Amino acid sequence: MSSVSLKTEFAGIKLNSPIMTASGTFGFGEEFEDFADFSTLGAIVVKGTTLEPRNGNRGIRIAETPAGMLNCIGLENPGVQFLVNEILPRIGKYNCPIIVNISGNTVEEYGELAKILDIDGVKAIELNVSCPNVKEGGIAFGVEPKSMVAVIKAAKKNTGKPVIIKLSPNVTDIAVMAKAAENAGADAVSLINTLIGMAIDINTCKPVLGNITGGLSGPAVKPVALRMVWQVRKAISLPIIGMGGIMNAQDAIEFFLAGADAVAIGTANFVEPDSTVKIYRDLKKYLEQKNLTDIRDLIGKLRT
Amino acid sequence: MSSVSLKTEFAGIKLNSPIMTASGTFGFGEEFEDFADFSTLGAIVVKGTTLEPRNGNRGIRIAETPAGMLNCIGLENPGVQFLVNEILPRIGKYNCPIIVNISGNTVEEYGELAKILDIDGVKAIELNVSCPNVKEGGIAFGVEPKSMVAVIKAAKKNTGKPVIIKLSPNVTDIAVMAKAAENAGADAVSLINTLIGMAIDINTCKPVLGNITGGLSGPAVKPVALRMVWQVRKAISLPIIGMGGIMNAQDAIEFFLAGADAVAIGTANFVEPDSTVKIYRDLKKYLEQKNLTDIRDLIGKLRT
Amino acid sequence: MTLHKHFLADGVIKRHEKIGTNDVYLLDINISANTEKFAAGQFVQLQVPDGEILLRRPLSIADAAGSNLILIYRVIGKGTKRLAKTSVGQKVSIMGPLGNGFDLACKKPLLVGGGLGIAPLLLLAKRFAGKADILMGCKNAEEMDWPLPLFKNIVKNTFITTDDGSMGMRGFVSEYLPEILTAESYDKIFVCGPEIMMRSSAEVAVRHGIICEVSLEKRMACGLGACLSCTIETKCGRKKVCKDGPVFESREVFF
Amino acid sequence: MTLHKHFLADGVIKRHEKIGTNDVYLLDINISANTEKFAAGQFVQLQVPDGEILLRRPLSIADAAGSNLILIYRVIGKGTKRLAKTSVGQKVSIMGPLGNGFDLACKKPLLVGGGLGIAPLLLLAKRFAGKADILMGCKNAEEMDWPLPLFKNIVKNTFITTDDGSMGMRGFVSEYLPEILTAESYDKIFVCGPEIMMRSSAEVAVRHGIICEVSLEKRMACGLGACLSCTIETKCGRKKVCKDGPVFESREVFF
């Protein structure tokens, strides 16, 4: 019997562990039923949701890159009403906090979405202001403090739930964005979303992806993500969900040390569908080895 | 006998091929004498040079990351006078254009360096305004158009040589920077310098690198670099040196298609010291297969 | 159509050999799990060993017996090139069985395969216990070297086309198909191969009033219906090839 | 001290086996090039096969004969862990010989090695053709399992220390060193091992007025003096371990 506890609290939400899933990589949880153990998950962050259903991008949607992948899914989703009516009731049975990742074309849409999702079965909302794949909306909000602030305020005004802002790494100074988010009243930040990248097929001389560019994720981006978490940790005092290339407990621990209060697992779910379970197990082992009993003893403990 | 020509011109400089070496990864060329074939190289871009000799950063200076590496060399170099008096005369024998990469603490220093290097034996200067490792200087110039413009102007005023500005990828909008550079009178741009990243040793709970953060290079960054070259190609008409994770001819071709007029090989030199030779050979083969006779028929030919 | 709970296992390579002149390999993997109920048309997500390749690769179940899985693949790019280097005894992580598989309900089936699309038809032919006919199309006689022996005793009649006429009929399967469908009263055809070949074959089938199932290919990340890499537009809305497919009734996807 | 032009070659693994209880491996590689003139103390940059590991790994030349190179390494992290999985017959890219190597000029040499630092002393002992003595230090008797047999017939006297006293003298080599230096009139000592051990040994040597060469370790990218990953501060200015070293006269680097 291990006396190590991974239980924690994030923005007022009680979590079984600080291990969450990254939006868009874990569906609605159900898809991973055979591999995940929902009692070890801190939260399921579901696929990016919009007011209306969306078809996403045409053509090829993923490409593998060295130690990473590009995606241009383009926010395909069944729309918020379907989520509320059909999916949330279904996944409630996991007894795992559900965080809904939302995306809007306008500031008002974020507000509207926040209002619709201010219901039981939703523990928090995560604002995706950085998805690089959708021409209207998305991108603009995430790289410019003013519009990001407007989005946060619109969301806050319309919900009693914690509002998590997901920061884009495609900015000159992530700390500036984080501070703006803190001042705007966000309850937490998550970072990073994907870096914008591209791949070319030299046989056809065409871009590999249907949308030309896509979002880079996976181990390749980990050094950048880790650096940004560390920068943001120094800049603000809001809780942080760290993500970007976390494949195993070692990676997760690096994020905790850098200052993440929770981590989210993304691309790793595609590589090992039981990644979250393994990370939970190995994280416990690490704490035991280090004679720590509480995951919170690790957070921000980087010695510089 | 191949009728394919890799000869080209870049910012008025005649090149044997569009394959250059990336500053800081190829020393002064001499170090690679046993492996490189200088007649296949377009230019040697030598290590970042400053007015005074510099010792660089303390502690561990490199770390391997998934498909990439972090470095925090910190611009160690023997100073511009040593370069001019000792090194340039020595490496003149290669008959390969020498481009000197320079870094200053102030705008004036860039001007001074440009003036000192306005000599035979130097074909062009490359302004490093993006090295993320030096606390004073470097970083600030590369992420803010106004100071970058000042640096370019200072250099241009002091030299008759082509001035290449090396863009930092750590910005929100690389096209904005490129346009500012074009307007300021730069003769060419090169991109990308390294992305800022970090690595943590979970046993010691300390950063791996002596300088805490370092510059990420290698295959991991290629998708980002390629996207930026493509973005910049659309934004300006200056010639571009594309770099970032080019390991083989296929990678190089992707950069040419995206719009690079020349490419620079960096981290690959550490992996295969004869990378540039192999890329030269395989690039020729590709052109033959595609029934192209001139490398310039490839440049910017991405079909979107 | 049987759906099973997915397994994730480190299989052990029992056999790995080149079976075709043109870089086609057979991989026999012991997964220490009963594979008897895996449906023909289902696939696995195989992890290319040795760490360089990030994403899993989807490969059809070509055969399944006891606790062994047979996969047949062609070297296409980075992943399969590296896979071809793995040796007997090595471990390889396998996740599956994924997708729906073919619906066997029919009396007189015709299997139609092109290139590597022939692979999943092997298990399908077995499930039909000898009562199926097969029409195989390849570029040339050389490309027929691997499927011919494999199908020898598990189908009734074998029809062959090659693009260059070096074996069997000259031309595409879809050109030969009307003749076959007229000569014999098949009530269902199962097509797997390049999309253009599936489209044209499906068209012929529909013209002959015969139900046609096709097996689609799309780039996949998760293989579980979560990432939406593989979504397609169907007559009945958007579907995921990995989960709702890869097998679809042709009229649902080609319209 | 002989300096050679570098080669870059795909060596073929001829032997690869665990020689120590604690994850120490011996790698015998045929590089189809004459290795006879490689200097003791030089190293190679070895590419870990299979593509996952980007940078080469520096490993000392433990032995060189004919066209074969012997490397002895301990599994430390990602790269050596993966290296340990390569099998006989596999190709491995080797670049070398790099660095300066030890300066053999002396009459009565004492080799001093700690842990894996003992590896390069093997070739050094051979170059001294039996006239060298060796002082080896390890954590415990178990750690002595691989070096003992290797040095058996190529040195005169062997002195041993273990941290826990389970073999030879109890303690660090530097504690035993004064005694040895007093008993016998060595005119040069060659030290390779953990930095702290080299520092303290060098101090003893200097106190006894004996020249001491040490072999340093620093993280390396290029191994050619180009990237400046491995620069150190010396009495004579900044030097590169990969090119100006790895061997230095102790007073040049420990001051």
Ligand SMILES: Cc1cc2nc3c(=O)[nH]c(=O)nc-3n(C[C@H](O)[C@H](O)[C@H](O)COP(=O)(O)OP(=O)(O)OC[C@H]3O[C@@H](n4cnc5c(N)ncnc54)[C@H](O)[C@@H]3O)c2cc1C
């Ligand atoms: C359900 C399904 C079953 C399949 N069954 C077989 C089979 O039995 N035998 C066989 O040889 N091939 C089969 N394929 C195709 C096989 O997945 C690809 O040939 C393989 O993924 C190529 O990988 P690569 O790394 O060599 O090529 P690369 O071109 O380097 O791969 C780059 C990326 O594109 C993807 N990709 C490339 N080609 C295809 C393709 N045709 N379909 C889907 N993704 C692709 C890869 O998975 C990878 O993510 C199947 C595909 C699907 C979707």
Ligand SMILES: Cc1cc2nc3c(=O)[nH]c(=O)nc-3n(C[C@H](O)[C@H](O)[C@H](O)COP(=O)(O)OP(=O)(O)OC[C@H]3O[C@@H](n4cnc5c(N)ncnc54)[C@H](O)[C@@H]3O)c2cc1C
């Ligand atoms: C000139 C020289 C000769 C060496 N000779 C030997 C030898 O004969 N036998 C042996 O077992 N080891 C030797 N080493 C140390 C050996 O290079 C490291 O143990 C090895 O690189 C560890 O790689 P890894 O991927 O397993 O470890 P990781 O810790 O995962 O490596 C991460 C990075 O750090 C570098 N690194 C880690 N430890 C060291 C180290 N001690 N020195 C230099 N770089 C390091 C790696 O090369 C890599 O770039 C030598 C080092 C140098 C510089």
Ligand SMILES: Cc1cc2nc3c(=O)[nH]c(=O)nc-3n(C[C@H](O)[C@H](O)[C@H](O)COP(=O)(O)O)c2cc1C
């Ligand atoms: C296929 C895919 C789809 C994604 N969809 C979303 C999304 O809908 N909303 C969002 O905020 N982030 C989305 N992301 C980004 C991830 O949530 C995460 O921020 C990113 O992938 C970095 O983490 P990783 O490297 O662990 O994957 C997506 C990522 C991938 C790979």
Ligand SMILES: Cc1cc2nc3c(=O)[nH]c(=O)nc-3n(C[C@H](O)[C@H](O)[C@H](O)COP(=O)(O)O)c2cc1C
């Ligand atoms: C060890 C090292 C040292 C570098 N030093 C410099 C430098 O002095 N000046 C500079 O402009 N860029 C420097 N760079 C950046 C490279 O020139 C190049 O822009 C970057 O590494 C991306 O290319 P790559 O992925 O091919 O290495 C350095 C990179 C590395 C890895």
Ligand code: FES
């Ligand atoms: S592959 Fe992920 S949804 Fe189909």
Ligand code: FES
């Ligand atoms: S390793 Fe590159 S200079 Fe020494």
